[in-house]
Amino acid sequence: MEFIWSLEFGDWNLINMRHVITLLVENEFGVLARIAGLFSGRGFNIECLSVAETLDPAVSTMTIVTRGDDQIIEQVLKQLNKLIPVIKVVDLIDKDFVEREMILVKVLATEKTREEILRIVDIFRGKVIDVGAKTYTIEITGDEKKIDALLSLLKPLGIKELVRTGRVAMSRGSKAMTELT
Amino acid sequence: MKKTGSQIIVECLKKEGVDTLFNYPGGAVLPLFDELGSAPFRQVLVRHEQAAVHAADGYARASGKVGVVVVTSGPGATNTVTGIATAYMDSIPIAILTGQIPTSLIGNDAFQEADIVGITRPCTKHNYLVKEIKDLSRILKEAFYIARSGRPGPVLIDLPKDILVDSAEFKYPEKVSIRGYRPTLEGHPGQIQRAIHLILKSKRPLLYVGGGIISSNASKELFHLSEKLGIPVTMTLMGLGGFPGNHSLSLGMLGMHGTYRANMAVMESDLLIAVGARFDDRVTGKLESFAPQAKVIHIDIDPTSISKNVRVDLPIVGDCKRILSKILSLLEKEETHSFREGLHKWHRQIENWKAIYDMNYQQEQIIKPQYVIEKMDELTGGEAILTTEVGQNQMWAAQYYKYLKPRTFLTSGGLGTMGYGLPAAIGAQVAFPNRLVIGISGDGSFQMNSQELATAVQYRLPIKVAILNNGYLGMVRQWQEFFYGKRYASSSLEGVSPDFVKLAEAYGAVGLRATKPEEVVPVLKKAFSIPEPVVIDFVIDPEENVYPMVPAGEPLNQMRLV
Numbered sequence: 001m002e003f004i005w006s007l008e009f010g011d012w013n014l015i016n017m018r019h020v021i022t023l024l025v026e027n028e029f030g031v032l033a034r035i036a037g038l039f040s041g042r043g044f045n046i047e048c049l050s051v052a053e054t055l056d057p058a059v060s061t062m063t064i065v066t067r068g069d070d071q072i073i074e075q076v077l078k079q080l081n082k083l084i085p086v087i088k089v090v091d092l093i094d095k096d097f098v099e100r101e102m103i104l105v106k107v108l109a110t111e112k113t114r115e116e117i118l119r120i121v122d123i124f125r126g127k128v129i130d131v132g133a134k135t136y137t138i139e140i141t142g143d144e145k146k147i148d149a150l151l152s153l154l155k156p157l158g159i160k161e162l163v164r165t166g167r168v169a170m171s172r173g174s175k176a177m178t179e180l181t
Numbered sequence: 182m183k184k185t186g187s188q189i190i191v192e193c194l195k196k197e198g199v200d201t202l203f204n205y206p207g208g209a210v211l212p213l214f215d216e217l218g219s220a221p222f223r224q225v226l227v228r229h230e231q232a233a234v235h236a237a238d239g240y241a242r243a244s245g246k247v248g249v250v251v252v253t254s255g256p257g258a259t260n261t262v263t264g265i266a267t268a269y270m271d272s273i274p275i276a277i278l279t280g281q282i283p284t285s286l287i288g289n290d291a292f293q294e295a296d297i298v299g300i301t302r303p304c305t306k307h308n309y310l311v312k313e314i315k316d317l318s319r320i321l322k323e324a325f326y327i328a329r330s331g332r333p334g335p336v337l338i339d340l341p342k343d344i345l346v347d348s349a350e351f352k353y354p355e356k357v358s359i360r361g362y363r364p365t366l367e368g369h370p371g372q373i374q375r376a377i378h379l380i381l382k383s384k385r386p387l388l389y390v391g392g393g394i395i396s397s398n399a400s401k402e403l404f405h406l407s408e409k410l411g412i413p414v415t416m417t418l419m420g421l422g423g424f425p426g427n428h429s430l431s432l433g434m435l436g437m438h439g440t441y442r443a444n445m446a447v448m449e450s451d452l453l454i455a456v457g458a459r460f461d462d463r464v465t466g467k468l469e470s471f472a473p474q475a476k477v478i479h480i481d482i483d484p485t486s487i488s489k490n491v492r493v494d495l496p497i498v499g500d501c502k503r504i505l506s507k508i509l510s511l512l513e514k515e516e517t518h519s520f521r522e523g524l525h526k527w528h529r530q531i532e533n534w535k536a537i538y539d540m541n542y543q544q545e546q547i548i549k550p551q552y553v554i555e556k557m558d559e560l561t562g563g564e565a566i567l568t569t570e571v572g573q574n575q576m577w578a579a580q581y582y583k584y585l586k587p588r589t590f591l592t593s594g595g596l597g598t599m600g601y602g603l604p605a606a607i608g609a610q611v612a613f614p615n616r617l618v619i620g621i622s623g624d625g626s627f628q629m630n631s632q633e634l635a636t637a638v639q640y641r642l643p644i645k646v647a648i649l650n651n652g653y654l655g656m657v658r659q660w661q662e663f664f665y666g667k668r669y670a671s672s673s674l675e676g677v678s679p680d681f682v683k684l685a686e687a688y689g690a691v692g693l694r695a696t697k698p699e700e701v702v703p704v705l706k707k708a709f710s711i712p713e714p715v716v717i718d719f720v721i722d723p724e725e726n727v728y729p730m731v732p733a734g735e736p737l738n739q740m741r742l743v
Contacts, residue, residue, distance in 0.1 A: 078485040087361045
């Protein structure tokens with residue numbers, strides 16, 4: 001199951017493990033280019049990436065979902081750490097963590113399907129945020145499994161457009177990322 | 182006190198202890214040059230910006246200081262890219278100051294605009310675009326700190342014209358604090374203890390050392406460690422000079438064109454101690470069969486080098502010099518005499534390999550390149566600084582000159598940049614005006630930056646350029662002979678190169694030529710006695726090859742010896 005939202009560099013290898021990496025970086029121009037350039041230049045792949053400011057406007061947090069065998073992931077983490085504006089790198093796959101993604105999806109809504117769509121949205125605790133003559137636009141938040149499940153139900157009904165934010169993730173428990181080792 | 186951006190730059194360079202600049206002016210950077218005109222730096226005007234970076238690189242490698250380059254925007258900046266990539270691959274500290282169009286015009290495709298920060302992002306250790314003058318002194322301070330600390334490397338600072346002209350209060354930052362950059366210097370004590378344990382248990386240990394020995398000034402510690410325990414040393418191309426080439430424990434260089442005994446020792450070793458080396462493909466050959474019997478200790482300041490190519494049993498991240506001296510001090514408490522005795526068999530085996538095959542060539546009626554390098558070694562007693570171009574000339578210079586001290590062999594190891602040797606020789610000679618600096622060259626490589634003869638003549642830099650002229654792009658020809666059915670596509674320069682003696686004379690340098698073996702020594706002696714730039718055209722055997730050779734991707738013991 002592949003979607004247009006995934007930025008891929010290099011081969012997609014399903015045998016490789018999926019890793020969710022979270023970073024703290026200096027909030028300065030060019031940081032995203034440095035990180036994207038590192039992935040493309042070294043042939044690492046990015047499944048998705050999201051970035052935004054933290055409470056401290058001088059610092060941004062980034063969540064990168066990537067795949068690779070242990071040796072590749074070791075290099076990814078080390079190379080990220082080597083970048084000068086990168087303050088901290090944590091591979092959440094070693095931790096207990098939560099991840100969420102939000103999607104907006106525009107679904108064809110006909111006489112016959114309107115009811116069913118609303119039912120599905122309800123079950124998945126989503127929201128209809130816009131109604132067109134022939135479409136519903138739905139907002140939903142969840143982890144990868146939930147979103148994939150929803151999309152598999154909506155697909156047969158006709159998806160006109162899909163936008164995903166990419167994953168954000170955080171470790172469980174009381175420790176902040178800066179306190180993780 | 183208020184100062185202009187250009188004045189702030191001059192003050193910062195002074196504070197960093199800069200004494201020499203390699204530069205080339207142009208429109209966007211003229212305000213800075215206007216200030217540099219009266220600044221107390223030695224300034225070398227090169228003839229091409231690529232050469233400015235190579236010269237600063239040669240200066241940095243020879244002296245251990247940060248090399249500094251000042252060029253203009255657009256083409257001035259893009260011309261530096263090969264030089265920067267060369268320095269990045271070999272971890273050489275350089276600061277490159279590029280002019281840039283005014284901040285208000287950036288992004289408008291203005292005259293001589295290039296996004297040099299974008300272009301050099303993957304080939305600098307770090308780079309900066311100065312957007313506000315208040316950041317200027319901090320950025321310069323950080324740039325020099327980043328360039329010279331940790332694993333050194335080139336740092337570029339892009340300077341828009343308005344920043345050079347604007348004024349601001351100048352306050353020099355005394356300290357640097359970059360939260361995302363804290364290189365590890367001290368090795369982990371537990372790992373060091375485990376390393377000592379592994380070493381003292383080994384029967385066939387081998388020190389495999391690279392450029393890190395040189396950049397961390399760890400030659401003395403390496404020498405004591407090797408001598409104390411009797412562990413033989415093999416060097417990468419970048420490591421040559423890190424351990425005396427004439428020492429009985431030196432196995433010379435390893436890898437594709439390494440010595441027979443060095444490569445065999447890697448294959449038979451039970452403990453490989455890698456220090457400041459990065460397991461490059463030219464060193465390892467086929468990865469799966471590299472050092473098959475050995476446990477691997479890897480000492481390196483850059484964590485990304487560890488387990489990148491070869492799985493390491495015991496990594497120690499930190500500065501080579503500090504870690505080796507720590508090992509030495511801990512060894513004081515150990516009983517090492519019996520360990521050393523136990524290596525007797527290993528030493529004898531290495532002697533046997535040396536007896537089976539050592540570097541050799543047959544001197545015939547025509548000059549052999551190896552003979553030229555060997556005679557240079559004899560005449561200079563291994564005391565000269567050699568720079569090289571890339572290809573056969575580089576390999577013969579690596580194989581037949583016995584480097585005794587660090588920072589005497591300057592070569593583009595990682596990137597393999599033709600055109601490096603002549604400007605690097607200029608940089609080394611600027612750093613050491615009274616030492617003998619020889620640029621080993623080929624007829625192909627020489628022509629990639631031969632315009633720099635004008636620079637050498639202008640500043641009366643008495644470099645000696647020795648062209649090993651075989652009328653071919655020799656290493657390309659060798660590969661075509663071995664692997665492409667002797668089809669010499671685009672590799673012959675026979676009869677189409679300029680007369681190098683006349684070319685030298687046209688620039689105002691001295692040109693000499695040797696065509697027979699008996700002329701080699703007299704010509705070298707003559708060249709060494711002339712206190713001016715000299716170009717020597719050695720007409721050599723056109724089809725001489727570099728041996729031994731491990732074909733790319735084969736195990737190290739699959740060496741072609743003839």
